[in-house]
Every structure is written in structure tokens, then in C-alpha cells.
Amino acid sequence: MMRAYFDSNGRRAIRHLPALAIFIILSLLLTWPLARDMRHVLYSWGDPVFQAWTIAWNWHAVTTSPGDIFNANVFYPWRNTLAYSDHLFGQTLLVLPVLALTGEGILADNISVLLAFILSGFAMYLLVFDMTGNRVAGILAGVAYAFAPSRMAHLEHLHLLSMQWPPLILLCLRRVTISTGASRRWWAGGLAAAFFMQGLSGVYFLYFSVVVLVIVGGVYFLFALIGRERQLAQSIALAGGACALAGGLLIPTLWPYQQVHNDLGIEREMAEVNFWSAKRSDYLAVWSDNRLYNSLLDDHFRHIEQALFPGLAIIILAGVGLTHSRFRREKWILLAIVAGAIVLSFGFTGTIFVRDVPLPYRIFYEGLPGFKAIRVPARFGLVALIGLGGLAGLGIDRLWRDACNRIPPRRQVASGVVALGFGLTVLGLEALTIMELPDPLPVDDPPPAYAWMAAHPAPTIELPMGEGD
Numbered sequence: 001m002m003r004a005y006f007d008s009n010g011r012r013a014i015r016h017l018p019a020l021a022i023f024i025i026l027s028l029l030l031t032w033p034l035a036r037d038m039r040h041v042l043y044s045w046g047d048p049v050f051q052a053w054t055i056a057w058n059w060h061a062v063t064t065s066p067g068d069i070f071n072a073n074v075f076y077p078w079r080n081t082l083a084y085s086d087h088l089f090g091q092t093l094l095v096l097p098v099l100a101l102t103g104e105g106i107l108a109d110n111i112s113v114l115l116a117f118i119l120s121g122f123a124m125y126l127l128v129f130d131m132t133g134n135r136v137a138g139i140l141a142g143v144a145y146a147f148a149p150s151r152m153a154h155l156e157h158l159h160l161l162s163m164q165w166p167p168l169i170l171l172c173l174r175r176v177t178i179s180t181g182a183s184r185r186w187w188a189g190g191l192a193a194a195f196f197m198q199g200l201s202g203v204y205f206l207y208f209s210v211v212v213l214v215i216v217g218g219v220y221f222l223f224a225l226i227g228r229e230r231q232l233a234q235s236i237a238l239a240g241g242a243c244a245l246a247g248g249l250l251i252p253t254l255w256p257y258q259q260v261h262n263d264l265g266i267e268r269e270m271a272e273v274n275f276w277s278a279k280r281s282d283y284l285a286v287w288s289d290n291r292l293y294n295s296l297l298d299d300h301f302r303h304i305e306q307a308l309f310p311g312l313a314i315i316i317l318a319g320v321g322l323t324h325s326r327f328r329r330e331k332w333i334l335l336a337i338v339a340g341a342i343v344l345s346f347g348f349t350g351t352i353f354v355r356d357v358p359l360p361y362r363i364f365y366e367g368l369p370g371f372k373a374i375r376v377p378a379r380f381g382l383v384a385l386i387g388l389g390g391l392a393g394l395g396i397d398r399l400w401r402d403a404c405n406r407i408p409p410r411r412q413v414a415s416g417v418v419a420l421g422f423g424l425t426v427l428g429l430e431a432l433t434i435m436e437l438p439d440p441l442p443v444d445d446p447p448p449a450y451a452w453m454a455a456h457p458a459p460t461i462e463l464p465m466g467e468g469d
Contacts, residue, residue, distance in 0.1 A: 019125050019139050020118070023146065026424070027117040030147055030431050031155070038110035039102075040440035047156040048109055051088065055112065056105030058092040070256040078263070080256040086159040089253060090201030091116075112158055119164035121146030124386075127167040128393030130174065131330055136416050137396035140423040144314040145389030147431035150381060153287040153304040155433070159202035160379065166209055166386050168194040170216065174330070176242075177220060177235045184235065192242040199250040203257070206250075207371055208341075208383050211364065213243060215340045219333050257370060267372035270348065273365070277347030278378040282306040291432040308345070308381035310388055311430040313423075318388045320395030327394055334394075337387030345380035396423070 028035050034043060042048035061069035072082040092099070094115055095108040102108075125142035129135060145151075145167075154160045172191035179187055195213075199206045217236055224232040260266060285300035286293040287307040294301075301307055318338075322331055348365070349356045364371045400419070407415050453460060 016122075016126070016129075019135060019142070020122050022139055022424070023118045023121040023125070023142060026121070026143060026147065026428065027114050030152075030428065030433065031114065031117065031435065033435060033437060034110060035114070037440055039104060039107045041437050042106055042109065043113070043155050043435075043437065045438050048113075048158070050085070051112075051158045052105040052109035054082070054085070054088045055092050055095065055099070055108045056103075057082065058087070058089065059096075059099040059103065059105075059108075080260050080263075083256040083260045086202050086204070087253065088112075088159065088201070090197050090199075091158060091162060093200065109158065113155070113161060116158060116161035116164070117146050120151075120161070120167075123164040123167040123171075124389045124393070127171045127390060128397075130171050131327060131390070132393060132397040134393075134397045134400060136400060136420050136423075137393045139420060140396050140427065141317075141389050141393030143424060143427045143431075144311065144317070144392050145385055147427065148310045148314060148385050149286045149290050149293060149430060150308050150310050151385065152290065152431055152433050153307045154382075159204060160382060162201045163205065163382065163385075165194050165198035165201060166205065166212060166383075167389070169198065169209060169213070170333075170386070170390070173213075173216060173239050176239045177232055179235075180231075184238065188238050188242040191239055192246040195243050196246040196249055199246065200253065203370075204374065204379060207364075207368070207374060208380065210368070211340070211344065211380075212337055212383060212386065215336050216333050219336050220329075223329060223332075254370070257373065261370075261373070268375050272375060273347055273377060276305060276376040276378055278306055278308060278342075278345040278381055280351075282308045282345075282378065283342070283381070284309055289434040291434060292429050305376050306378045308378065308384075310381075310385055311427070313426055313430060314385075314388050314392045317393075317395035318391035320398055321391035321393065322395075324394045324398040331391070331394065334387040334390040338384045338391070341380045341383035341387070345378050345384070347377040 034041070042052065057072050058069065061072075070080045070082045070087070075081040075084065091112045092108075095111050098104070098108045098111055121142035123142075124145040125135075125138035127138075128141040129138035132138070146163075151161065151163070169191060172187050172194055175187035176184055176191060195209065198209050217240065220232060220236050223229065224236065279302075281300045282302065284297055285302065285307045286297050286309045287304045288294055288298065288301060293309065293311075297309060300309075322335065324331065343350070343359055344361050344364075346359055347361050348359060350359050351357070361377060365374075400416070403415065403419075404412055
């Protein structure tokens with residue numbers, strides 16, 4: 001009986017491999033020529049250099065002195081200097097084989113970027129497939145989510161690209177609410193694991209995931225109250241307990257951030273938060289390297305952090321998804337994520353009819369420990385993609401069901417292939433980016449200073465200045 005169970009699940013897993021292959025191919029194509037020389041070239045010599053160092057440091061610390069992993073070799077003599085930014089433990093775990101075989105931080109960072117696109121798309125595919133059973137809808141929703149123009153603007157930010165865990169959190173949470181017995185407990189374990197991995201992958205999306213869970217849990221609780229569904233309320237309580245357990249396991253990775261705050265008093269002042277908040281026009285802004293939309297929407301662009309246009313296709317498909325005759329509960333949940341994320345992206349206040357109105361961002365800023373470390377509320381615009389991607393999947397499913405009523409059964413497979421190809425083309429065009437990589441590192445001809453330092457070992461301070469003028 002156990003063997004039959006694993007054989008059945010193995011066969012079902014194999015059926016998802018073509019979708020995974022599509023995300024791998026698209027990730028290579030839409031980030032090309034990054035894959036051409038991943039050992040010597042990063043997307044830029046700015047943030048990716050720091051991220052490559054972070055991953056390399058994590059590997060070095062794990063293999064030499066794991067207990068000192070947060071006491072990185074920067075900003076001496078301060079302690080917990082790794083906690084001055086995201087520790088990237090989750091990304092490091094995914095590329096451990098690469099680090100073990102090569103020890104190369106640049107290669108590991110580039111592979112992490114590709115994995116972030118691949119896994120983000122695949123996670124949204126799994127969420128949509130779990131809701132609809134429609135593979136075409138899942139694939140196209142995954143592409144719309146993973147390669148949205150607002151995400152492509154963050155090619156330098158690995159911690160923001162690693163958005164594979166929120167869709168899996170929603171998938172497991174949904175399953176907790178519709179399962180019973182041992183199955184429900186297993187899905188609660190999956191929810192805890194997804195939340196835990198999100199906590200290891202980035203502080204921003206850890207907090208964003210907490211906010212998403214508050215929103216989604218609130219919607220589920222309303223459904224439980226309105227429908228007097230005791231089992232649903234119990235499921236939400238179980239899910240809350242699973243996330244609390246995962247949060248407890250994350251404390252050792254979060255406490256150094258609190259110690260940094262205690263030592264240095266670091267937090268984001270309200271003026272800085274206001275500066276990096278979104279405006280309504282930012283949702284029509286794309287960054288300057290987007291090939292399709294830049295000439296149309298360049299007047300709205302302020303900064304890549306505030307280039308929040310998600311693409312026209314995902315907006316239209318999400319709108320269609322709201323008209324789906326099924327998935328009433330899922331539609332409200334996904335819409336609440338979109339609305340909540342957009343509202344929070346505006347920061348402390350929003351403008352309605354020329355009047356400033358206080359917004360709920362202040363509740364999290366004042367009430368959630370550590371939330372004051374969040375510098376850019378506009379990044380909540382990326383969270384809106386989670387709901388938009390799910391709704392887009394429902395929209396594609398509705399269009400496909402309507403089409404199947406008019407297409408003879410013998411032609412439906414061919415029609416599905418055509419629809420998939422057309423959708424991939426449109427979404428690929430929306431994601432197309434001008435990829436101009438910097439010159440590779442001079443491996444065969446390093447600067448003379450490095451040769452001198454190798455011959456005269458001594459404590460050294462190196463000041464990476466990035467690409468500024």
C-alpha cells in the first residue's frame with residue numbers, strides 16, 4: 001500500500017517536469033547572456049558583488065566556524081555584521097553543491113538568480129494547478145508572475161527575486177483548509193517549512209509573508225464566521241500554530257538583527273520611509289531597460305524601486321479571473337492580497353480627492369517588532385504580483401473552459417499548445433530586458449595591487465565603491 005502511494009505520487013510529480021523545463025528555458029533566455037560566463041561576470045558590479053560575497057562568506061563560515069557566521073569579515077570591530085543586510089541563508093542552501101564543488105561565490109550568485117526565476121515561476125504554477133487542475137493556466141500564470149516587468153527591474157536584488165515561497169505558503173494554507181486528518185497535518189507541516197524557508201531567504205519577504213498571512217488568515221476567518229464553519233476555523237488555528245512554530249525556529253537567525261538594532265539604534269526614519277513609498281503613478285512606471293514598455297511609460301519612471309507596472313497581460317487576465325464562476329473563496333483571498341499590498345506600498349499616507357489619508361502601514365511600523373528596518377514600502381508592489389498571478393491563472397482557466405465548449409475534443413490538445421505558445425510569446429515580450437553585462441573579471445591579468453598583497457600578507461581594508469562616477 002505504501003509503495004503504491006509513492007508510485008502514484010511519483011508519476012504525478014513527473015507530469016510537472018515539462019512545466020519546470022519551460023521555466024528553466026525561459027530563465028536562461030530572458031536573462032541571456034548571463035548564463036554565457038557565470039564564473040566571471042555578474043549582472044553588475046553593484047549589489048550582486050555584495051550578494052556573491054554574502055553567499056561565499058556563508059559557505060566559508062559553515063566550513064570553518066559556524067558559530068561565528070554572523071560575525072562576518074566586514075566592519076570590524078562591530079559584531080553581527082552579516083546582519084547589516086540579508087544573510088541569504090536560504091539561497092546559500094540551494095547552491096550548496098555548487099559551493100562544495102567550486103567554492104566560487106560569483107558562480108553561486110548567478111545560479112541563485114536563475115533558480116529564483118525558475119522556482120518562482122514553478123511555485124506559482126503549482127498554486128494555480130492546485131486550484132484549477134489546468135497546466136496551461138499554471139504555466140502562463142507562473143511566467144506572468146516570475147517575469148513581470150516590476151520583478152525584472154530587480155535583477156540586482158537576489159533577496160527580492162527569491163519569491164518562490166509565498167505561492168507555496170498559499171498552496172499549503174489552502175490545502176490545510178480543505179483537508180482533514182493526517183493529510184491536514186502534513187500540509188500544515190508543509191506550510192511551516194515554506195514559511196521557514198522564506199525566513200531564511202530574505203528579511204523583506206519574511207515580513208511581507210507575515211502581512212500576507214495576516215490578510216489571508218483574516219479573509220478565511222471571515223468565511224468561517226459567515227458560514228459558521230467550525231472546521232475552517234480549526235484549520236486556520238492549526239495553520240497559525242504551524243507558522244508560529246516556524247517563526248520560533250527562525251529566532252536564532254533573527255536575533256542578531258535585534259542585537260544590531262540594540263548596538264547601533266538602526267531603524268528607518270519616517271522621512272526615509274516616505275521617500276521610498278509608492279505613488280499611484282508608479283504602477284504605470286517601468287524601468288528604463290524594459291524593451292516593450294519603456295518608450296510608452298518612461299514619463300512615470302522615478303527609480304527601479306518604484307517601477308511597479310506588472311505588465312498589461314497579467315492585469316487583463318486577473319480581471320478575467322475575477323469573473324470565474326468557480327473559486328469564490330480563492331478569488332476573494334487573491335484580491336485581498338493585491339489590494340492590501342498596493343495600499344501598504346503607499347506607506348504612511350495616501351491621497352484621496354486631494355486629501356492625505358492615514359494608511360495601515362503605520363500599524364505594522366509601530367506594532368510589528370523589526371518592521372522599522374523596512375526601507376522601501378514600494379516593494380509591497382511586488383507582493384501584489386502574488387495575488388495577480390493567482391488571479392491571472394484563474395482567468396486563463398476560465399478562457400480555456402469557455403474555448404473548450406466551442407472546440408471539438410480532438411482539436412483541444414493542439415489548441416492548448418497554440419494557446420500556450422501565444423501566451424509565452426506575449427509574456428516573454430513584456431519581460432524582454434536590455435541585458436548589457438559589464439566586462440568580466442580580469443582573471444588572467446589581475447591588477448598589480450592583488451599580486452603585491454599576496455606577497456605581503458597583512459590585515460587589509462578593501463573599500464568596494466561600486467559603479468558610481
